[in-house]
Amino acid sequence: MPGKQRGSTFSQLRLCLCFLMYCWVLADPVCGYFLKNCTIRGNLSDPSNMKVLCYNRNLEVIPIAIPRKVSNLDLAMNKVSKIEKLDFKGLSNLKILNMPRTQISQVENGALGYLEALQVLGLAHNRLTTLSDYLFQGLANLSLLHLDNNLIATISSSSFQTLSSLKTVNLTKNNLYNMKEVQPIVQLPHLQELYIGSNRFTSFQSQEISNTSIELRLLDLSRNPLGVFRITADVLPYLEVLDIAYCGQLGRMEWDVLNRSFLSNVNRLNLSGIEMSFKRMGMVLQTVNSSLVHLRMQDLLNGSRLKVKAVQISPILQDSHNSFFSTIKSPTCVFQDLKELWILKLGSNKILTLNDAFMNGLHKLETLNLAGNKLSSIRKGEFKSLTSLKTLLLYDNQIASMEDGAFEGLVNLTELNLDPPPFSHLTSLENLRIFSQRHKGLSHLPINFLEGLKSLLSFQAGSLNIKDLHRNTFIHTPRLWFLDISKNEFTALTPKLFRPIPRLNSLYLSKARIQSLDFLIAANLSRVTFLQVSKNDITVVNETVLQSLPALTYLDMQDNPFTCGCSDAWFVQWMESDNQTQVVGAGEFTCNYPADLKDTKLLDVELQFCTVDLGLYCYISTTCLVLLTLVASFAYHFLKWHVIFGYYLFLAFLYDTKQRNKLTPHGCQYDAFISYNAHDKPWVLRELLPELEGKQVWKLCLHHRDFQPGKRIIDNIMDGIYGSRKTICVISHRYLESEKLVKRRTYLSWPRAGEQTGVFWQQLRLALETKDDLISQPLGC
Template identity: 75%
Template sequence: MTVKVTMPGKRSGLTFSQLRLYLCFLMYCWVLADPVCGYFLKNCTIRGNLSDPSNMKVLCYNRNLEVIPKDIPLKVSNLDLAMNKISKIEKLDFTDLSNLKILNMSINQISQVDDGALGHLDALQELGLAHNRLTTLSDHLFQGLANLSLLHLDNNLIATISSSSFQPLSSLKTVNLTKNNLYNMKVVQAIVQLPHLQELYIGSNRFTSFQSQEISNTSIELRLLDLSRNPLEIFRITADVFPYLEVLDIAYCGQLGRMEWDVLNRSFLSNVNRLNLSGIEMSFERMGMVLQTVNSSLVYLRLQDLVNGSRLKVKALTDIACHIPTLNVLRLEYNNIGNLSEEFVQSCKHMIEVDISNTNLFQLSDFSFRPLEQIRTLKMGHNRLSSVPKATRNLPTLTVLDLSFNIINKLGCSDFSNLTGLTQLFLFHNQISNVPGCVFQDLKELRILKLGSNKILTLHDAFMNGLHKLETLLMAGNKLSSIRKGEFKSLVSLKNLFLFDNQIASMEDGAFEGLVNLTELQLDSNKITQTDIRNTVLTGLPLLRTLDISCNYITYVNDDKLDPPPFSHLTSLENLRIFSQRHKGLSHLPINFLEGLKSLLSFQAGSLNIKDLHPKTFIHTPRLWFLDISKNEFTALTPKLFHPTPRLNSLYLSKARLQSLDFLIGANLSRVTFLQVSKNDITVVNETVLQSLPALTYLDMQDNPFTCGCSDAWFVQWMESDNQTQVVGAGEFTCNYPADLKDTKLLDVELQFCTVDLGLYCYISTTCLVLLTLVASFAYHFLKWQVIYGYYLFLAFLYDTKQRKKHKPHGCQYDAFISYNAHDEPWVLRELLPELEGKQGWKLCLHHRDFQPGKPIIDNIMDGIYRSRKTICVISHRYLESEWCSREIQVASFRLFDEQKDVLILVFLEEIPTHQLSPYHRMRKLVKRRTYLSWPRNGEHIVLFWQQLRLALETKDGPAEENPILSGVQAL
């Protein structure tokens, strides 16, 4: 149940309360006329649009939910409730979600599903219930799911499956029951009889036998069967029930090497082309029988991590496998081979891919792979090789060579000789420190080269020979300190160059010349400074689309123009990332920093310690579509900043210390659909702001210190009203002010009294005004003397009330409120404050010191004036021009005239002629009737000035006690 909190009154003063309620009404009475539409889900986020149900995805994962939310849109097609604490699915949880096609409830605590709870999901195609606590699958659990094709039930506690549980699933193609407590193979019988079932995963259960007669007496269409990690003692097929089976996984099955294999006829598994025997507990002889059974069809074989897998046993099984004429992929990972001789793969002439990663390899004979006449992919990663094996040379058919994660420390000129067909070479995570220019000279067809995470210090001529067709080069995670001119000039086909996470501190002019086809350049996480980001370095890159220079040491002392601009040659660049510059951050963004980037679509510039952006910053990027300037120190921005970017679609401004979104008004952002302004200092949202974003569909304002009052009444109604703009996390918006509502949910605050029907109000007001005019006219005509008599009685009542209030204690907190303009603050702090507080002992109320943070400015002004005995107005030309100063003197004069108290003292810092005061009629009246002082112009009579100001502060409130010395104008 939602608890509503009623807004309390702010002040007991009759006149002030009426004034503020009237202003509140004027500002928000049109909230019902809603030109923009908003909506939110309390615990979820929507990806897509409510108007397009086919692509709508609702994300509720990892929200600590204990029950299924009730506010899920009825037309949702994809619902993700994973990683929560839901323990039960009740019968009405998914009512009316007839459009739902994908439901993921994995990683919860579900132990119970009511019968028929899923029956309303007629269109459901994929259901994820993995990693829960289900123990039984009942008769009616899947009732109504005739269109379901994928079902995940792995990692539960299922021990019992009803015989009719799967009967409604006539379209089911894949079932995953891995890692449960199933022990009787008969429970699988109902599953495999489904007419369209193709894949069945029942690994990591408690099955001790697999016998075809327990499953089916007729052939089934199963294509994949996973029985891995079961304690099988026997695998028996006595009839041709699996004529279409292509993938069989019995890895890590059996116990103590006693697993039996009994397939009555080799033709029963004649279509199996992928077999996994890794870690199987079976004798060598029976494993040979298995391989003989699939001798006519096997293409892919995994023999990794064999039990008691001595080198001889692995070799013997390899020999048997390699005699299978159809086999072309052999994976032997996690076996202890150590030393690989030519005889090891002697029989594998037709092998296309061999994987001997993680086999403790440290030595190979020079001709180990000579028998592999058709080899295309050779993987030897995660071993102990200290150099490139000679055995890999002279393999003209080889296209992929993986030597990653070894201890290779040196490359030689002949290491890759005659590998003329090689297209991919992986050497990352080794200890290579130098790359001679002759190393890659024979690799004419190489497309991908990965040398990351080594110890390479310099490049020199490493890429000068060969590599003319190289498209991707990974050099990340090395120790490069500089990029010299022409080091990449031979790589004319290169498209992707990754140099991140090095120690690059300098780049010569023309460092990337020759890379005419380069589209992506990553230079992030180096030691690059602003002196290296210049157009003479970033030249010769006509097709560059993505440039990443984030996490470096680039900084600018001001936003002055750069001559020349750094990116003037990158006319094709679409994505630029410069976020998170180290040390002091970027600090300033030069006005022409982006000049030349006419194709730029995405600009990521977060965490740069920027305090301001020049209005012309984006004048050179008219196609900008994505902008992230989060985690900076803006506090305020100007609408002109966004005028050059009419195509902007996504704007990220989170954690930027923004106090208002008013800069979006008139910013020409009619195409923005995504706006993130979370973790700022925004207290109130102006309705005009959202009116200026007509295409907005996603708004994130989480973790802002909202003021809960009439100022946010329209915003609350807007969030709850319609279905155009999703307000993310609106249910968690909390109040920061007023103090008695702090930490209260914004949506729990009762704000209906702020919303008024404008038409009804106007009707009532005009009707009352007309009636009042008629009544007054008739009353004056017929009851003239009675009205006059009543008027004087009313005056007497007011006078009596005022006299009685005079004797009540004031309870003032300050002796004086100081009203002044910011330009006069030095005089207040150097002259006024030391004298009145330091010497005379008065207690003053000052803006910067005594105003309450987060509280509206007008409330701070009202409280400051009414909690002070006097108000001292420091008058200057700037003061008269200031809107806030005008508000302060109006409030003070209102108190003076309303309460008839001598609370106002005027101090003139400058000569202001009377005719200049004429526009400020209230000021002029005060000058004529009240005390004012002038600051000495020539530095004399200062002591007298302070004496007169002290007398003015000592003067009582009533007009009768006014000090005669201070009457009139005091010119010193």
């Protein structure tokens, strides 16, 4: 009994531990640094910065093992057509959910309700058609909502009702056609930015959206077929940015703002692509002239020609409906009251000459875009009043001459972009170096900047603050061998940038804010031997990146914020084993993530558990299989009957355990089960039964009397044995041919003829009373 209690206690303890482990798994399903089909970024001990990246994984459903404390989840570019009601259950700490280009066409009501802490929701570029009543229920903390590039045609009147914290809504490129659809949105108490461009709105009238003033700061109505823009009440007193570019029906739009004070706070205005008469355009600018600092007016003429302050107008402009500046001689008066203007974009207007358009006024202008026009020359002093100008774009014109002093007055200019290509005639130039001593160089290199340099071998353009390079920048320099574009602000580069220069041998990209080297995979840089990418933001080195650089002999990656985990295990192993490439300062590479390994040397981190040696596993598996086969063969050949005996003994043990579990708590039904041969029945009935049941008052189980009719014999026998405290075997020559099994136990012999039977019955009574087995081991109770 003590053994049974100990076994029962151990089983209960084991069950309890299993239950606790199961609960712990449910509470926190991810305790490592990796997740199947996704990547975890950030510190697991600091959930506020944890990101789970599952983008572009061909997922058809939302992963179920997302860490419960994650704050940022990216599921972009997958194939999740439907968001189920329980997909985000438990993610109550999630603040950012990004799901663009995921083919979503349906979101079940309440599916987003578990995301009570959500602040940013991105559902752009999907297939949503309707915003239902309870779609955003529970998102009281949502502040930014992206729904652009869907198929939304209907918005329920109460779908935005619970979004009390919403500040920005983007509904660009949908199928909305009635301005009343967005009325519930603009009524939100904290809404500041509303993007509803590229829809099907035919008019904008203030009474359709609100009768009282609203908090809106930015309104984007661009690329809608607006025939009318009408404001009859002061409903937009806080509006600062208004974009109505490329609006209008048949290229024309009616502007009707009853009071100039209605838009008195607008400081950024985009009027590109709108066809208006000069008088109407003057009215528009007068409405905002006291506050405007950024004016964009590109593509105003739809192919017509324009001369700024031209005395004679080209005959093609005689149709007043065809040109903005067709009926005036001095268009500069349009800008004369814009004293606060600091950005002016007049690109793609086919302007022929400037004359004195910028010789007076616009003293605060910082950016002037005149690209894509038909300017043929720049005369002296044409920009002399633009003393604050920093950026001047003149590319894609037809400038053939520049007078001395053409850029007089541009004392603060830091970026100048113009044609023709400055080196177009230097066909034999082999080395070119451009640098800026004040680190305020060009932010953009023209596409044809290197045109003509077909012999160029070395190009250095560091410390220019260049933000991007066009993919065709190097198509004119096929022999380029050395390239240094360090200390710029790229953050990312395209592989197509390097494909025109397959001979490149040395590439310097240090301190360029690059976050990944993946652009090198398809860059066709098989001859590069020297690569410097130190002082960037690289966290992980992809195995494929280094495989794409077969000739690499020198690699400088110092001062990068490495992630010390299995994602960089291959890189560590490669640095330690590769005999071709020298990795400069590898011993000083330090960890930036996770937090508990911050400032630890990358080579000191134990990452052996990350590498899987398939050969070793195959060897171990094969060895175990061979040994198992040998042992099984040996056992079968030499211990066949022992194995069979053990097998049946095991089955008997299982059956015994099962029968014990069936026993009732009230004890056994019989005191003893009598096992005897049919030939011994007379002795049992005449001698055994009268003595034990008659005199000693024991309750016996006999098969001919107590077995249940119709029941299987074996079942009756087993029920009799397990229902009795003892088992008495009446052994005769017929019952047993030999005494081999009987001799393993002490047994009683029936007295011979003439001997007294009292001793036999006395010993049998003692056997039935004792707890120890004198006749047989108890099988039941």
